[in-house]
Amino acid sequence: MEGAGEERGGKRARSGGARWASDGAPGGYFAAYSAPGIHADMLADRVRLEAYFAALNAGAVEGKVVLDVGTGTGVLACMAAKAGAAKVVAVDGSAAAAAAAEAMVADNGLGHIVTVVCSPVEELELEEASVDVIVSEWMGYALIYESMLPSVVFARDAFLKPGGLVLPSRALLYAVPFTSHTGMVEELDSASATAAVPELALLDAWDAQQRFGLRWRALRPFFASGSGGLPDAATAARLTVDELEPELVAAEPGLVLDLDLSTVAATELVAGAATLSDLVFSTRATMGTPLAGICLYFDTVFEAADVVLTTSPLSPPTHWAQTLLHLPASAHRQLDLDSHVSGRISLLPDFAPGQERNLAIHLELDEHGEPGPRYAFLLDAVEVRAARAP
Known part of the structure:
Protein backbone atom coordinates (compact mmCIF):
# COMPACT_ATOMS: atom_id res chain seq x y z
CA MET A 1 0.00 0.00 0.00
CA GLU A 2 1.40 3.38 -0.96
CA GLY A 3 2.79 5.26 2.03
CA ALA A 4 2.50 2.23 4.29
CA GLY A 5 6.21 1.44 4.31
CA GLU A 6 7.91 -1.90 3.84
CA GLU A 7 6.58 -5.22 5.08
CA ARG A 8 8.98 -6.75 7.59
CA GLY A 9 8.17 -9.91 9.47
CA GLY A 10 4.45 -9.36 9.00
CA LYS A 11 4.62 -5.79 10.35
CA ARG A 12 4.31 -2.56 8.48
CA ALA A 13 7.56 -0.75 9.21
CA ARG A 14 9.40 2.39 8.22
CA SER A 15 13.05 3.23 7.88
CA GLY A 16 14.78 5.10 10.67
CA GLY A 17 13.53 2.69 13.29
CA ALA A 18 15.82 4.23 15.90
CA ARG A 19 13.16 6.88 16.29
CA TRP A 20 11.05 4.35 18.08
CA ALA A 21 13.43 3.84 21.00
CA SER A 22 11.80 2.59 24.18
CA ASP A 23 10.96 4.85 27.10
CA GLY A 24 14.04 6.21 28.76
CA ALA A 25 16.42 5.34 25.94
CA PRO A 26 18.81 8.15 25.01
CA GLY A 27 16.92 10.43 22.67
CA GLY A 28 13.90 8.14 22.74
CA TYR A 29 11.04 9.86 20.95
CA PHE A 30 8.48 8.61 23.44
CA ALA A 31 10.47 9.42 26.59
CA ALA A 32 8.86 12.85 26.96
CA TYR A 33 5.41 11.27 26.76
CA SER A 34 6.17 9.09 29.77
CA ALA A 35 6.28 12.16 32.03
CA PRO A 36 2.94 13.07 33.63
CA GLY A 37 3.51 16.80 33.12
CA ILE A 38 2.86 16.84 29.39
CA HIS A 39 -0.39 14.92 29.86
CA ALA A 40 -1.39 17.20 32.74
CA ASP A 41 -1.09 20.18 30.40
CA MET A 42 -3.41 18.48 27.92
CA LEU A 43 -6.00 17.46 30.51
CA ALA A 44 -6.01 21.00 31.92
CA ASP A 45 -6.80 22.36 28.45
CA ARG A 46 -10.58 22.74 28.54
CA VAL A 47 -10.77 24.14 24.99
CA ARG A 48 -8.95 21.10 23.61
CA LEU A 49 -11.07 18.54 25.44
CA GLU A 50 -14.39 20.19 24.65
CA ALA A 51 -13.56 20.44 20.94
CA TYR A 52 -12.73 16.74 20.68
CA PHE A 53 -15.74 15.81 22.81
CA ALA A 54 -18.06 17.79 20.52
CA ALA A 55 -16.49 16.33 17.37
CA LEU A 56 -16.67 12.73 18.60
CA ASN A 57 -20.28 13.14 19.71
CA ALA A 58 -21.53 14.53 16.39
CA GLY A 59 -22.31 11.04 15.06
CA ALA A 60 -19.17 10.44 13.00
CA VAL A 61 -17.89 7.52 15.11
CA GLU A 62 -21.18 5.82 15.97
CA GLY A 63 -21.01 2.15 15.00
CA LYS A 64 -17.53 2.67 13.50
CA VAL A 65 -14.09 1.13 14.02
CA VAL A 66 -11.82 3.91 15.30
CA LEU A 67 -8.03 4.15 15.50
CA ASP A 68 -6.71 6.64 18.08
CA VAL A 69 -3.13 7.51 17.11
CA GLY A 70 -1.07 8.67 20.08
CA THR A 71 -3.77 7.95 22.65
CA GLY A 72 -1.74 9.16 25.64
CA THR A 73 -3.89 8.61 28.74
CA GLY A 74 -6.71 7.20 26.61
CA VAL A 75 -9.20 10.01 27.11
CA LEU A 76 -10.09 10.44 23.42
CA ALA A 77 -10.41 6.68 22.99
CA CYS A 78 -12.84 6.56 25.91
CA MET A 79 -14.78 9.50 24.48
CA ALA A 80 -15.07 7.70 21.15
CA ALA A 81 -16.32 4.54 22.87
CA LYS A 82 -18.89 6.48 24.89
CA ALA A 83 -19.98 8.21 21.67
CA GLY A 84 -21.00 4.86 20.19
CA ALA A 85 -17.92 3.51 18.40
CA ALA A 86 -18.16 -0.23 17.78
CA LYS A 87 -14.46 -0.71 18.44
CA VAL A 88 -11.54 1.57 19.30
CA VAL A 89 -7.86 0.69 18.94
CA ALA A 90 -5.82 3.12 21.05
CA VAL A 91 -2.11 3.07 20.19
CA ASP A 92 0.77 4.81 21.93
CA GLY A 93 4.51 4.20 21.93
CA SER A 94 5.00 5.24 25.56
CA ALA A 95 4.65 2.31 27.95
CA ALA A 96 3.82 4.62 30.86
CA ALA A 97 1.09 6.44 28.93
CA ALA A 98 -0.33 3.18 27.56
CA ALA A 99 -0.54 1.77 31.09
CA ALA A 100 -2.43 4.87 32.22
CA ALA A 101 -4.75 4.50 29.23
CA GLU A 102 -5.45 0.86 30.09
CA ALA A 103 -6.35 1.87 33.64
CA MET A 104 -8.63 4.62 32.33
CA VAL A 105 -10.38 2.22 29.95
CA ALA A 106 -10.85 -0.45 32.62
CA ASP A 107 -12.17 1.96 35.24
CA ASN A 108 -14.77 3.23 32.78
CA GLY A 109 -15.88 -0.29 31.91
CA LEU A 110 -14.93 0.12 28.25
CA GLY A 111 -12.56 -2.81 27.86
CA HIS A 112 -15.02 -4.59 25.57
CA ILE A 113 -14.76 -1.69 23.11
CA VAL A 114 -11.30 -0.16 23.57
CA THR A 115 -8.06 -2.07 23.05
CA VAL A 116 -4.87 -0.28 24.11
CA VAL A 117 -1.72 -1.21 22.19
CA CYS A 118 1.75 -0.05 23.24
CA SER A 119 3.50 0.35 19.91
CA PRO A 120 4.53 2.96 17.38
CA VAL A 121 1.72 3.13 14.85
CA GLU A 122 4.30 2.33 12.17
CA GLU A 123 4.70 -1.11 13.75
CA LEU A 124 1.04 -1.69 14.58
CA GLU A 125 -0.69 -4.91 13.57
CA LEU A 126 -4.47 -4.67 13.34
CA GLU A 127 -6.92 -7.55 13.45
CA GLU A 128 -9.23 -5.52 11.23
CA ALA A 129 -8.38 -5.04 7.57
CA SER A 130 -9.11 -1.33 7.91
CA VAL A 131 -10.68 1.30 10.15
CA ASP A 132 -13.47 3.78 9.51
CA VAL A 133 -12.13 6.73 11.49
CA ILE A 134 -8.72 7.93 12.65
CA VAL A 135 -8.66 10.38 15.53
CA SER A 136 -5.50 11.99 16.83
CA GLU A 137 -4.39 15.01 18.79
CA TRP A 138 -1.09 15.39 16.93
CA MET A 139 -0.64 19.15 16.95
CA GLY A 140 2.38 20.85 18.49
CA TYR A 141 3.65 24.38 18.91
CA ALA A 142 3.52 26.24 15.58
CA LEU A 143 1.29 23.34 14.50
CA ILE A 144 3.98 20.87 13.39
CA TYR A 145 6.64 20.93 16.15
CA GLU A 146 5.41 17.67 17.67
CA SER A 147 6.70 15.69 14.65
CA MET A 148 3.63 13.48 14.97
CA LEU A 149 1.68 14.37 11.83
CA PRO A 150 3.74 12.02 9.62
CA SER A 151 2.63 9.15 11.88
CA VAL A 152 -1.02 10.13 11.41
CA VAL A 153 -0.49 10.24 7.64
CA PHE A 154 1.17 6.82 7.83
CA ALA A 155 -1.83 5.43 9.72
CA ARG A 156 -4.22 6.97 7.20
CA ASP A 157 -2.41 5.38 4.26
CA ALA A 158 -1.96 2.02 5.99
CA PHE A 159 -5.26 1.50 7.78
CA LEU A 160 -8.03 3.91 6.77
CA LYS A 161 -10.63 2.49 4.42
CA PRO A 162 -11.48 4.45 1.24
CA GLY A 163 -13.81 7.29 2.12
CA GLY A 164 -12.85 7.03 5.80
CA LEU A 165 -12.61 10.01 8.10
CA VAL A 166 -9.62 11.69 9.75
CA LEU A 167 -10.35 13.79 12.85
CA PRO A 168 -9.43 16.60 12.70
CA SER A 169 -9.73 16.80 8.93
CA ARG A 170 -7.98 20.11 8.29
CA ALA A 171 -5.27 22.23 9.90
CA LEU A 172 -4.49 25.89 9.27
CA ALA A 195 -1.23 26.09 31.11
CA ALA A 196 -1.70 25.23 34.75
CA VAL A 197 -0.83 21.66 35.69
CA PRO A 198 -3.94 20.05 37.18
CA GLU A 199 -3.57 18.77 40.72
CA LEU A 200 -4.94 15.51 41.96
CA ALA A 201 -7.86 17.43 43.41
CA LEU A 202 -8.94 18.33 39.88
CA LEU A 203 -9.05 14.67 38.88
CA ASP A 204 -11.08 13.93 42.02
CA ALA A 205 -13.52 16.71 41.18
CA TRP A 206 -13.88 15.49 37.59
CA ASP A 207 -14.40 11.94 38.82
CA ALA A 208 -17.17 13.09 41.15
CA GLN A 209 -18.81 15.06 38.32
CA GLN A 210 -18.32 12.26 35.77
CA ARG A 211 -16.78 14.95 33.56
CA PHE A 212 -17.40 14.17 29.85
CA GLY A 213 -19.28 11.10 31.08
CA LEU A 214 -16.03 9.45 32.24
CA ARG A 215 -14.48 8.27 35.49
CA TRP A 216 -11.05 9.82 36.12
CA ARG A 217 -9.72 8.24 39.32
CA ALA A 218 -7.68 5.62 37.45
CA LEU A 219 -5.28 8.37 36.35
CA ARG A 220 -4.41 9.43 39.92
CA PRO A 221 -1.43 7.02 40.28
CA PHE A 222 0.02 8.22 36.97
CA PHE A 223 -0.10 11.90 37.93
CA ALA A 224 0.97 11.22 41.51
CA SER A 225 4.15 9.58 40.21
CA GLY A 226 5.84 12.83 39.28
CA SER A 227 5.47 16.52 38.58
Whole structure:
Protein backbone atom coordinates (compact mmCIF):
# COMPACT_ATOMS: atom_id res chain seq x y z
CA MET A 1 0.00 0.00 0.00
CA GLU A 2 1.40 3.38 -0.96
CA GLY A 3 2.79 5.26 2.03
CA ALA A 4 2.50 2.23 4.29
CA GLY A 5 6.21 1.44 4.31
CA GLU A 6 7.91 -1.90 3.84
CA GLU A 7 6.58 -5.22 5.08
CA ARG A 8 8.98 -6.75 7.59
CA GLY A 9 8.17 -9.91 9.47
CA GLY A 10 4.45 -9.36 9.00
CA LYS A 11 4.62 -5.79 10.35
CA ARG A 12 4.31 -2.56 8.48
CA ALA A 13 7.56 -0.75 9.21
CA ARG A 14 9.40 2.39 8.22
CA SER A 15 13.05 3.23 7.88
CA GLY A 16 14.78 5.10 10.67
CA GLY A 17 13.53 2.69 13.29
CA ALA A 18 15.82 4.23 15.90
CA ARG A 19 13.16 6.88 16.29
CA TRP A 20 11.05 4.35 18.08
CA ALA A 21 13.43 3.84 21.00
CA SER A 22 11.80 2.59 24.18
CA ASP A 23 10.96 4.85 27.10
CA GLY A 24 14.04 6.21 28.76
CA ALA A 25 16.42 5.34 25.94
CA PRO A 26 18.81 8.15 25.01
CA GLY A 27 16.92 10.43 22.67
CA GLY A 28 13.90 8.14 22.74
CA TYR A 29 11.04 9.86 20.95
CA PHE A 30 8.48 8.61 23.44
CA ALA A 31 10.47 9.42 26.59
CA ALA A 32 8.86 12.85 26.96
CA TYR A 33 5.41 11.27 26.76
CA SER A 34 6.17 9.09 29.77
CA ALA A 35 6.28 12.16 32.03
CA PRO A 36 2.94 13.07 33.63
CA GLY A 37 3.51 16.80 33.12
CA ILE A 38 2.86 16.84 29.39
CA HIS A 39 -0.39 14.92 29.86
CA ALA A 40 -1.39 17.20 32.74
CA ASP A 41 -1.09 20.18 30.40
CA MET A 42 -3.41 18.48 27.92
CA LEU A 43 -6.00 17.46 30.51
CA ALA A 44 -6.01 21.00 31.92
CA ASP A 45 -6.80 22.36 28.45
CA ARG A 46 -10.58 22.74 28.54
CA VAL A 47 -10.77 24.14 24.99
CA ARG A 48 -8.95 21.10 23.61
CA LEU A 49 -11.07 18.54 25.44
CA GLU A 50 -14.39 20.19 24.65
CA ALA A 51 -13.56 20.44 20.94
CA TYR A 52 -12.73 16.74 20.68
CA PHE A 53 -15.74 15.81 22.81
CA ALA A 54 -18.06 17.79 20.52
CA ALA A 55 -16.49 16.33 17.37
CA LEU A 56 -16.67 12.73 18.60
CA ASN A 57 -20.28 13.14 19.71
CA ALA A 58 -21.53 14.53 16.39
CA GLY A 59 -22.31 11.04 15.06
CA ALA A 60 -19.17 10.44 13.00
CA VAL A 61 -17.89 7.52 15.11
CA GLU A 62 -21.18 5.82 15.97
CA GLY A 63 -21.01 2.15 15.00
CA LYS A 64 -17.53 2.67 13.50
CA VAL A 65 -14.09 1.13 14.02
CA VAL A 66 -11.82 3.91 15.30
CA LEU A 67 -8.03 4.15 15.50
CA ASP A 68 -6.71 6.64 18.08
CA VAL A 69 -3.13 7.51 17.11
CA GLY A 70 -1.07 8.67 20.08
CA THR A 71 -3.77 7.95 22.65
CA GLY A 72 -1.74 9.16 25.64
CA THR A 73 -3.89 8.61 28.74
CA GLY A 74 -6.71 7.20 26.61
CA VAL A 75 -9.20 10.01 27.11
CA LEU A 76 -10.09 10.44 23.42
CA ALA A 77 -10.41 6.68 22.99
CA CYS A 78 -12.84 6.56 25.91
CA MET A 79 -14.78 9.50 24.48
CA ALA A 80 -15.07 7.70 21.15
CA ALA A 81 -16.32 4.54 22.87
CA LYS A 82 -18.89 6.48 24.89
CA ALA A 83 -19.98 8.21 21.67
CA GLY A 84 -21.00 4.86 20.19
CA ALA A 85 -17.92 3.51 18.40
CA ALA A 86 -18.16 -0.23 17.78
CA LYS A 87 -14.46 -0.71 18.44
CA VAL A 88 -11.54 1.57 19.30
CA VAL A 89 -7.86 0.69 18.94
CA ALA A 90 -5.82 3.12 21.05
CA VAL A 91 -2.11 3.07 20.19
CA ASP A 92 0.77 4.81 21.93
CA GLY A 93 4.51 4.20 21.93
CA SER A 94 5.00 5.24 25.56
CA ALA A 95 4.65 2.31 27.95
CA ALA A 96 3.82 4.62 30.86
CA ALA A 97 1.09 6.44 28.93
CA ALA A 98 -0.33 3.18 27.56
CA ALA A 99 -0.54 1.77 31.09
CA ALA A 100 -2.43 4.87 32.22
CA ALA A 101 -4.75 4.50 29.23
CA GLU A 102 -5.45 0.86 30.09
CA ALA A 103 -6.35 1.87 33.64
CA MET A 104 -8.63 4.62 32.33
CA VAL A 105 -10.38 2.22 29.95
CA ALA A 106 -10.85 -0.45 32.62
CA ASP A 107 -12.17 1.96 35.24
CA ASN A 108 -14.77 3.23 32.78
CA GLY A 109 -15.88 -0.29 31.91
CA LEU A 110 -14.93 0.12 28.25
CA GLY A 111 -12.56 -2.81 27.86
CA HIS A 112 -15.02 -4.59 25.57
CA ILE A 113 -14.76 -1.69 23.11
CA VAL A 114 -11.30 -0.16 23.57
CA THR A 115 -8.06 -2.07 23.05
CA VAL A 116 -4.87 -0.28 24.11
CA VAL A 117 -1.72 -1.21 22.19
CA CYS A 118 1.75 -0.05 23.24
CA SER A 119 3.50 0.35 19.91
CA PRO A 120 4.53 2.96 17.38
CA VAL A 121 1.72 3.13 14.85
CA GLU A 122 4.30 2.33 12.17
CA GLU A 123 4.70 -1.11 13.75
CA LEU A 124 1.04 -1.69 14.58
CA GLU A 125 -0.69 -4.91 13.57
CA LEU A 126 -4.47 -4.67 13.34
CA GLU A 127 -6.92 -7.55 13.45
CA GLU A 128 -9.23 -5.52 11.23
CA ALA A 129 -8.38 -5.04 7.57
CA SER A 130 -9.11 -1.33 7.91
CA VAL A 131 -10.68 1.30 10.15
CA ASP A 132 -13.47 3.78 9.51
CA VAL A 133 -12.13 6.73 11.49
CA ILE A 134 -8.72 7.93 12.65
CA VAL A 135 -8.66 10.38 15.53
CA SER A 136 -5.50 11.99 16.83
CA GLU A 137 -4.39 15.01 18.79
CA TRP A 138 -1.09 15.39 16.93
CA MET A 139 -0.64 19.15 16.95
CA GLY A 140 2.38 20.85 18.49
CA TYR A 141 3.65 24.38 18.91
CA ALA A 142 3.52 26.24 15.58
CA LEU A 143 1.29 23.34 14.50
CA ILE A 144 3.98 20.87 13.39
CA TYR A 145 6.64 20.93 16.15
CA GLU A 146 5.41 17.67 17.67
CA SER A 147 6.70 15.69 14.65
CA MET A 148 3.63 13.48 14.97
CA LEU A 149 1.68 14.37 11.83
CA PRO A 150 3.74 12.02 9.62
CA SER A 151 2.63 9.15 11.88
CA VAL A 152 -1.02 10.13 11.41
CA VAL A 153 -0.49 10.24 7.64
CA PHE A 154 1.17 6.82 7.83
CA ALA A 155 -1.83 5.43 9.72
CA ARG A 156 -4.22 6.97 7.20
CA ASP A 157 -2.41 5.38 4.26
CA ALA A 158 -1.96 2.02 5.99
CA PHE A 159 -5.26 1.50 7.78
CA LEU A 160 -8.03 3.91 6.77
CA LYS A 161 -10.63 2.49 4.42
CA PRO A 162 -11.48 4.45 1.24
CA GLY A 163 -13.81 7.29 2.12
CA GLY A 164 -12.85 7.03 5.80
CA LEU A 165 -12.61 10.01 8.10
CA VAL A 166 -9.62 11.69 9.75
CA LEU A 167 -10.35 13.79 12.85
CA PRO A 168 -9.43 16.60 12.70
CA SER A 169 -9.73 16.80 8.93
CA ARG A 170 -7.98 20.11 8.29
CA ALA A 171 -5.27 22.23 9.90
CA LEU A 172 -4.49 25.89 9.27
CA LEU A 173 -1.52 27.96 10.43
CA TYR A 174 -1.80 31.75 10.75
CA ALA A 175 0.65 34.62 11.17
CA VAL A 176 -0.38 37.71 13.12
CA PRO A 177 1.85 40.78 13.59
CA PHE A 178 2.07 41.97 17.18
CA THR A 179 3.34 45.00 19.02
CA SER A 180 4.96 45.12 22.45
CA HIS A 181 4.49 46.75 25.80
CA THR A 182 7.16 48.27 28.01
CA GLY A 183 8.03 45.13 29.96
CA MET A 184 7.94 42.65 27.11
CA VAL A 185 11.67 42.75 26.31
CA GLU A 186 12.59 41.89 29.89
CA GLU A 187 10.09 39.04 29.87
CA LEU A 188 11.94 37.33 27.02
CA ASP A 189 14.50 36.11 29.55
CA SER A 190 11.99 34.24 31.69
CA ALA A 191 9.95 31.13 31.03
CA SER A 192 6.18 31.27 30.92
CA ALA A 193 3.85 28.38 31.67
CA THR A 194 1.35 27.75 28.88
CA ALA A 195 -1.23 26.09 31.11
CA ALA A 196 -1.70 25.23 34.75
CA VAL A 197 -0.83 21.66 35.69
CA PRO A 198 -3.94 20.05 37.18
CA GLU A 199 -3.57 18.77 40.72
CA LEU A 200 -4.94 15.51 41.96
CA ALA A 201 -7.86 17.43 43.41
CA LEU A 202 -8.94 18.33 39.88
CA LEU A 203 -9.05 14.67 38.88
CA ASP A 204 -11.08 13.93 42.02
CA ALA A 205 -13.52 16.71 41.18
CA TRP A 206 -13.88 15.49 37.59
CA ASP A 207 -14.40 11.94 38.82
CA ALA A 208 -17.17 13.09 41.15
CA GLN A 209 -18.81 15.06 38.32
CA GLN A 210 -18.32 12.26 35.77
CA ARG A 211 -16.78 14.95 33.56
CA PHE A 212 -17.40 14.17 29.85
CA GLY A 213 -19.28 11.10 31.08
CA LEU A 214 -16.03 9.45 32.24
CA ARG A 215 -14.48 8.27 35.49
CA TRP A 216 -11.05 9.82 36.12
CA ARG A 217 -9.72 8.24 39.32
CA ALA A 218 -7.68 5.62 37.45
CA LEU A 219 -5.28 8.37 36.35
CA ARG A 220 -4.41 9.43 39.92
CA PRO A 221 -1.43 7.02 40.28
CA PHE A 222 0.02 8.22 36.97
CA PHE A 223 -0.10 11.90 37.93
CA ALA A 224 0.97 11.22 41.51
CA SER A 225 4.15 9.58 40.21
CA GLY A 226 5.84 12.83 39.28
CA SER A 227 5.47 16.52 38.58
CA GLY A 228 6.46 16.36 34.94
CA GLY A 229 10.13 15.44 34.78
CA LEU A 230 11.03 18.33 32.47
CA PRO A 231 13.72 20.60 33.95
CA ASP A 232 13.62 24.37 33.89
CA ALA A 233 15.64 26.05 31.15
CA ALA A 234 16.10 29.52 29.78
CA THR A 235 13.96 30.46 26.82
CA ALA A 236 15.43 30.92 23.37
CA ALA A 237 16.70 34.46 22.87
CA ARG A 238 14.08 35.66 20.41
CA LEU A 239 11.43 32.95 20.26
CA THR A 240 8.96 32.30 23.04
CA VAL A 241 5.98 30.04 23.55
CA ASP A 242 3.56 32.18 25.49
CA GLU A 243 0.09 33.68 25.60
CA LEU A 244 0.02 36.86 23.53
CA GLU A 245 -2.05 39.51 25.24
CA PRO A 246 -5.03 40.32 22.97
CA GLU A 247 -4.35 44.05 23.11
CA LEU A 248 -0.93 43.45 21.49
CA VAL A 249 -2.46 41.92 18.34
CA ALA A 250 -1.67 44.54 15.71
CA ALA A 251 -3.24 43.13 12.54
CA GLU A 252 -5.67 40.68 11.05
CA PRO A 253 -4.48 37.06 10.79
CA GLY A 254 -2.77 36.03 7.57
CA LEU A 255 -3.10 32.43 6.39
CA VAL A 256 0.27 30.69 6.11
CA LEU A 257 -0.55 27.01 5.65
CA ASP A 258 -3.70 24.97 4.95
CA LEU A 259 -3.35 21.18 5.28
CA ASP A 260 -6.03 18.73 4.14
CA LEU A 261 -5.46 15.70 6.36
CA SER A 262 -7.20 13.40 3.88
CA THR A 263 -4.69 14.09 1.10
CA VAL A 264 -1.42 15.53 2.48
CA ALA A 265 1.52 13.19 1.87
CA ALA A 266 4.36 12.40 4.27
CA THR A 267 6.83 13.72 1.69
CA GLU A 268 5.16 17.13 2.01
CA LEU A 269 5.96 17.34 5.72
CA VAL A 270 9.77 17.32 5.65
CA ALA A 271 12.22 20.21 5.64
CA GLY A 272 12.62 21.62 2.16
CA ALA A 273 9.26 20.41 0.88
CA ALA A 274 7.41 23.03 -1.14
CA THR A 275 4.43 22.61 1.19
CA LEU A 276 6.45 24.11 4.06
CA SER A 277 8.81 26.48 2.21
CA ASP A 278 8.52 30.21 1.46
CA LEU A 279 4.87 30.31 2.47
CA VAL A 280 3.49 33.73 1.60
CA PHE A 281 1.24 35.56 4.04
CA SER A 282 -0.37 38.97 3.86
CA THR A 283 -2.38 40.90 6.39
CA ARG A 284 -3.64 44.37 7.26
CA ALA A 285 -2.70 46.41 10.33
CA THR A 286 -5.57 47.17 12.67
CA MET A 287 -3.72 49.89 14.58
CA GLY A 288 -0.88 52.34 14.21
CA THR A 289 1.90 50.89 16.35
CA PRO A 290 5.47 49.58 16.24
CA LEU A 291 5.79 46.06 14.77
CA ALA A 292 7.58 43.88 17.35
CA GLY A 293 7.18 40.43 15.83
CA ILE A 294 4.99 37.74 14.31
CA CYS A 295 2.69 35.44 16.27
CA LEU A 296 2.00 31.95 14.91
CA TYR A 297 -1.16 30.11 15.90
CA PHE A 298 -3.27 27.34 14.38
CA ASP A 299 -6.82 26.13 13.93
CA THR A 300 -7.82 22.51 13.46
CA VAL A 301 -11.18 21.81 11.86
CA PHE A 302 -13.47 18.82 12.34
CA GLU A 303 -15.48 19.42 9.19
CA ALA A 304 -17.86 16.48 9.64
CA ALA A 305 -18.89 17.87 13.03
CA ASP A 306 -18.66 21.60 12.24
CA VAL A 307 -16.21 22.04 15.12
CA VAL A 308 -13.13 24.30 15.14
CA LEU A 309 -10.36 24.12 17.73
CA THR A 310 -8.51 27.44 17.64
CA THR A 311 -5.38 28.62 19.43
CA SER A 312 -5.89 32.25 18.43
CA PRO A 313 -4.67 34.86 20.94
CA LEU A 314 -8.17 36.38 20.70
CA SER A 315 -9.82 33.16 21.91
CA PRO A 316 -9.77 31.30 25.24
CA PRO A 317 -6.23 30.05 25.99
CA THR A 318 -5.00 26.53 25.30
CA HIS A 319 -1.90 24.65 26.42
CA TRP A 320 -0.34 25.37 23.01
CA ALA A 321 -0.45 29.13 23.67
CA GLN A 322 1.17 30.89 20.68
CA THR A 323 4.63 30.77 19.14
CA LEU A 324 6.02 34.30 19.18
CA LEU A 325 8.79 35.34 16.79
CA HIS A 326 10.34 38.46 18.31
CA LEU A 327 12.15 40.73 15.88
CA PRO A 328 15.39 42.41 16.98
CA ALA A 329 14.72 45.88 18.38
CA SER A 330 16.62 47.35 15.45
CA ALA A 331 14.08 45.76 13.09
CA HIS A 332 11.00 47.25 14.74
CA ARG A 333 9.15 49.55 12.38
CA GLN A 334 6.06 51.67 12.57
CA LEU A 335 2.82 50.23 11.24
CA ASP A 336 0.16 52.61 10.00
CA LEU A 337 -3.52 51.80 10.39
CA ASP A 338 -4.71 49.71 7.40
CA SER A 339 -1.15 49.29 6.09
CA HIS A 340 -0.22 45.90 4.64
CA VAL A 341 2.21 43.50 6.28
CA SER A 342 3.46 40.66 4.11
CA GLY A 343 6.28 38.18 4.00
CA ARG A 344 7.28 34.55 3.80
CA ILE A 345 7.67 31.81 6.38
CA SER A 346 9.51 28.51 6.00
CA LEU A 347 9.05 25.64 8.43
CA LEU A 348 11.95 23.21 8.68
CA PRO A 349 11.19 20.25 10.97
CA ASP A 350 14.30 18.35 12.02
CA PHE A 351 14.11 14.94 13.62
CA ALA A 352 17.16 12.69 13.58
CA PRO A 353 17.19 9.33 15.38
CA GLY A 354 18.86 9.68 18.76
CA GLN A 355 18.30 13.43 18.90
CA GLU A 356 15.57 15.64 20.29
CA ARG A 357 13.21 17.06 17.71
CA ASN A 358 13.29 20.71 16.80
CA LEU A 359 11.68 23.06 14.34
CA ALA A 360 13.55 25.84 12.57
CA ILE A 361 11.42 28.76 11.41
CA HIS A 362 12.61 31.29 8.86
CA LEU A 363 10.81 34.61 8.59
CA GLU A 364 11.23 37.22 5.88
CA LEU A 365 9.20 40.43 6.05
CA ASP A 366 8.70 42.66 3.03
CA GLU A 367 9.86 46.26 3.26
CA HIS A 368 8.48 48.82 0.81
CA GLY A 369 7.26 46.02 -1.42
CA GLU A 370 10.64 44.27 -1.55
CA PRO A 371 11.94 41.24 0.39
CA GLY A 372 13.61 42.30 3.62
CA PRO A 373 16.09 40.57 5.93
CA ARG A 374 15.54 36.91 6.77
CA TYR A 375 15.43 35.95 10.44
CA ALA A 376 15.98 32.42 11.75
CA PHE A 377 14.32 31.03 14.87
CA LEU A 378 14.64 27.65 16.55
CA LEU A 379 11.89 25.93 18.48
CA ASP A 380 13.59 23.11 20.34
CA ALA A 381 13.25 20.95 23.44
CA VAL A 382 14.84 23.65 25.61
CA GLU A 383 12.14 26.11 24.60
CA VAL A 384 9.41 23.55 25.20
CA ARG A 385 10.71 22.79 28.68
CA ALA A 386 10.85 26.49 29.45
CA ALA A 387 7.28 26.94 28.29
CA ARG A 388 6.14 24.32 30.78
CA ALA A 389 8.28 25.54 33.68
CA PRO A 390 6.18 26.49 36.74
